[in-house]
Amino acid sequence: MSSNPTLNHPPSSPTSTSISPSEKPAEPAPLKSYLTVFGSTLIFYASFGLMSSFGFFQDYYSREFLPSSASSSIAFVGTLQMGLTNAMGALSGALCDRFGIKYLLLSSGFGTTVSLLMLSFVEPGQFWLVFLTQGFLMGVSISFGVQPALTVVGQHFKERRGLALGVVSMGSAMGGIGFPVMLGQVIPRWGFGGALRLAAVKVVVCYSIALCICTSKPIRSSTCKDHTFRVDFGGFMDPQYAVLCVGTWFAILGLWLPAYYVKTYADNIHPGNNVSKYFLCMMNGSSMLGATLGGLLGDRIGRFNLLWPVTFLSGCLCLFLWLLSTNLTTLIFFVCAYAFFSSNVNTLPTSIIGQITPDDKFGARTGAFYSVITISSLIGTPIGGALIVDEHVREGYRWLILFSGTALIVGSIFMLGSRTLHGKDSRRRREMEIS
Template identity: 40%
Template sequence: MESSADLEQVNDQPKKCSEHTKRAWLTVAGSFLVYFVSFGYMNSFGYFQDYYTQNDLADYSPSLVSFIGSLQLGLMYLVGPIAGVLYDAYSATWLYLIAAFGGIVSCVGVSFAKPEQIWQHMLSQGVLFGVTVPFGTNVALPIASQHFKQSRALAIGVVASGSSLGGVCLPIMYSYVVPRIGFSWSLRLTSLIILAFYGAAIIISTPNVPRKSLRSARNILDFGGFRDVRYCTLALANVVGNFGLYVPFFYLEPYIAVHHPGAAVGSFLLPMINGSSFFGRIIGGFVADHVGGLNLLYPLTMLSGVLCLTIWLLATGVGIIVSFACLYGFCSGILISVMSSVVIRISPENKIGARLGAFSTWSAIGVFTGTPIGGAIVRNGTVMEYQHIIIYTGTCMTAAGALLLVARLLCDRNLRTKW
């Protein structure tokens, strides 16, 4: 592609929404599959964090090991603008192929990475996967949402729930197959799943907006949304929230090991968080269509912080820790799924991909630094250090909820209106 070449102008007006048609829901199903093997795989990093610190990368600090997962998420957010605007101009099929190729090569690369060579894991699992995965995630969301108007938040919730279901199934699969066929072959099995799911997504997904011409390299980064104070406030809230959002996903299993070493439930905490998040994303999307996305976002985000500062901070028994995992997964799932629908609502229809991509760039700040900060706090894994990381997480989530309330008031000061 010649970035400076002017292409022929095409009609960039969206077609009529095809809500509740077979074509629309098949596209949602395809996007669901993409989220399963993209975000679902990244949401499973809590399993890899625990495995690496006990096996292949035991000589490295938890903070450094967690940076592999942060690289995945952070690079996904950074490359998001490029993937988003390329979707606005080019076929989803080619972008899905890039994401599938990157995911497959990444998993195969991890399977051949040598123990105690953390740079090999960072390059294959962190950098390669993180750079290519947005060509799936930043396509899956807009291609599905463009089919819907009234039920857009529900459709986005269904798509986003794919990441939760992947975050449930993949850790359980690893817990079962790694002891039987080994870690390396488990990653090769994952590559086959990625191939199958992306292949199905390519077959059943259909765009609903005509392609828009890509005039120059400047169109790759559409930061025009930052001229809107609502967009800016949402972006700031997302950054602050991402400082703490993924900390329980990475560190809840090590936390229960401190209080209850060898507890059988420990390996199921991550699937519990992701399983609860599955219901949170679907129910949250349904409710958001009726009461408004921001009306749901700010109280549930604040509640996520309060849960950390109360239940998790005081939890020492297995039952209380499990309860926190389920409640936090449900509330945080709403934040992850509904935020995109709010950004889409305040974005031009023909710039959704690029605006979501620009939004994700700012999110990378929190993602890159959040979990490594958590790892630095729990360097020695003491009870006191875990209390500090809990306070850190709860404060970030509560502050993000307050910023979302500000964004809601900027949209309409009447909190009873649907927004």
């Protein structure tokens, strides 16, 4: 039970009162809730886990598969994946609210599997085919799995929503470890194509299990009598929602830069080291722990109370630990600490939206929120890459690191503003109830 009911429980909403108690779906049985969390974790493993593994693809493409393509061009494949996942969030969230999760998971699983199989037949050097299959097709397909997986977990959990979403996000980190390890072991024996086909089998297994055990609560209220659905941007009329979106927009602008560039930084500044190849696994392992503990702590002290400090600390780690690092030991500590804190920048906004949004609009408004974030997720990495003056000297990365840390700190300031607005709104509602 939360120790701060003011900041942890969703306030009553005029919108939510339009649904009578008899029209609200019944609370699901606990077993169904836990199975849904497990199924959603598998979805994140097979979808977001592939995106979290892009550091492996970036390195392999640069060295073996696409050696004539610029590193920034290859990086944009991963950036496009992330951008499309966010951009399609409003649509997939609204569809999940209205029709449930089954058809969306079928579409996502089929599209992700097909994109992996198509990628397995691409010949080396064909950048545009990689861009279309892994960047575009896989990005669109993943979007219809990630957002619905978050939505159905949010429907099942209220008091422990932060912890539940933190557990689901572990799937991304586990996939970010599992896929690179598997690909690294299989490629020397079966080749790149064979390894991707094996990855496609893993995706099919994960989605098949999730389809059998995930349950959703599609809304069938008096406000939704027909078979239409709508993308809901009405949340931006709420100042706390809008300011939170601005803060997350700035945070995402700098969030992914360490994940994309810290290995390149280590390889160029400390040539011949045998540690940087493990950075991706270190980051995913630390983020797995951070997201779970962050979700648990957020449910205890308030998700608003936790989001802005971890975002601020993530920025400070960039500005003081990464920027000033002179040896691999400091860099390893930065990689682990940054991943631990920054993992919550991804997971906590979703559970916070659930606090300030009526249940029947949770998916649509979460999707609308992240569709706006698309812009920063698309431009952050290219801007950071353009700020590298000379990739062979430590000082050449200075502006990239400053940009990443500053964006996170600016985001944390807006997040603090959203938390302040939420506190004032909660106090006003309590005073109205007392009077």
